[in-house]
Amino acid sequence: MTAPASRIYCSVDTTEIESARRIAGQVAGAVGGIKLGLEFFIAQGPAGVRAVVGEDGPPLFLDLKLHDIPNTVAGGVRAALPLKPAFMTIHSAGGPAMMRAAAETAATAGADRPKILAVTVLTSLDEGDLDAVGQSVPVAEQVVRLAKLAKASGVDGVVCSPAEVALVRAACGPDFILMVPGIRPAWAATNDQKRFMTPAEALAAGADHLVIGRPITADADPAAAARRIVAEIEASSGGTA
Numbered sequence: 001m002t003a004p005a006s007r008i009y010c011s012v013d014t015t016e017i018e019s020a021r022r023i024a025g026q027v028a029g030a031v032g033g034i035k036l037g038l039e040f041f042i043a044q045g046p047a048g049v050r051a052v053v054g055e056d057g058p059p060l061f062l063d064l065k066l067h068d069i070p071n072t073v074a075g076g077v078r079a080a081l082p083l084k085p086a087f088m089t090i091h092s093a094g095g096p097a098m099m100r101a102a103a104e105t106a107a108t109a110g111a112d113r114p115k116i117l118a119v120t121v122l123t124s125l126d127e128g129d130l131d132a133v134g135q136s137v138p139v140a141e142q143v144v145r146l147a148k149l150a151k152a153s154g155v156d157g158v159v160c161s162p163a164e165v166a167l168v169r170a171a172c173g174p175d176f177i178l179m180v181p182g183i184r185p186a187w188a189a190t191n192d193q194k195r196f197m198t199p200a201e202a203l204a205a206g207a208d209h210l211v212i213g214r215p216i217t218a219d220a221d222p223a224a225a226a227r228r229i230v231a232e233i234e235a236s237s238g239g240t241a
């Protein structure tokens with residue numbers, strides 16, 4: 001698998017096991033891992049996750065965006081450990097104690113532990129949305145603030161939009177994992193994403209991983225769409241991404 005392909009997590013946002021298995025099979029080898037989130041997990045639970053990624057399946061990003069009191073989030077992380085996800089999400093807005101509880105609980109899994117990523121500001125939000133919820137600060141400022149708090153709280157990285165990657169990288173250093181959704185090839189519809197860039201732009205800005213869903217999964221041929229995205233990344237970076 002090429003370097004760019006291994007950086008991509010394909011978000012498989014469906015409620016159906018067969019649909020998820022089909023997409024996971026189609027993109028196997030063309031992406032580095034699979035993201036399963038709220039829609040799938042609420043419908044199918046841990047058994048559904050096992051049915052899609054199994055014991056020897058692709059790396060799993062279990063995206064539940066846990067946001068509760070520390071004890072409850074610790075319990076949520078603990079309950080997910082048997083699935084051996086490579087990554088899990090929590091919401092940085094849950095505060096430092098919650099983030100630390102998630103990181104410390106993940107650490108109990110030892111070598112198989114999931115890396116905990118804190119969601120900063122959802123890529124579906126812009127300045128006006130933040131203002132509407134009483135956070136009247138520039139988006140980038142809020143993202144960097146939350147990323148620094150997440151790092152200080154012991155989590156492994158953050159989820160942020162491509163627009164903030166360079167700022168977060170500068171603030172949090174080279175080893176802090178940046179998992180970046182809001183990825184749209186020039187030919188893809190933007191849907192509900194408000195802060196987005198192309199895959200190549202996101203990687204050039206310093207993203208470690210790209211989260212890509214509908215540009216791949218809504219295509220008639222998801223594998224071909226994934227390969228097209230990888231080809232575009234390689235073409236723009238001379239294949240070194």
Ligand SMILES: O=C(O)c1cc(=O)[nH]c(=O)n1[C@@H]1O[C@H](COP(=O)(O)O)[C@@H](O)[C@H]1O
Binds near residue numbers: 011037124211
């Ligand atoms: O945590 C996430 O993965 C996430 C955070 C965020 O700010 N924005 C965001 O889109 N995501 C997820 O990334 C995926 C993006 O899907 P597409 O818009 O179809 O590429 C979805 O599964 C979202 O849940």
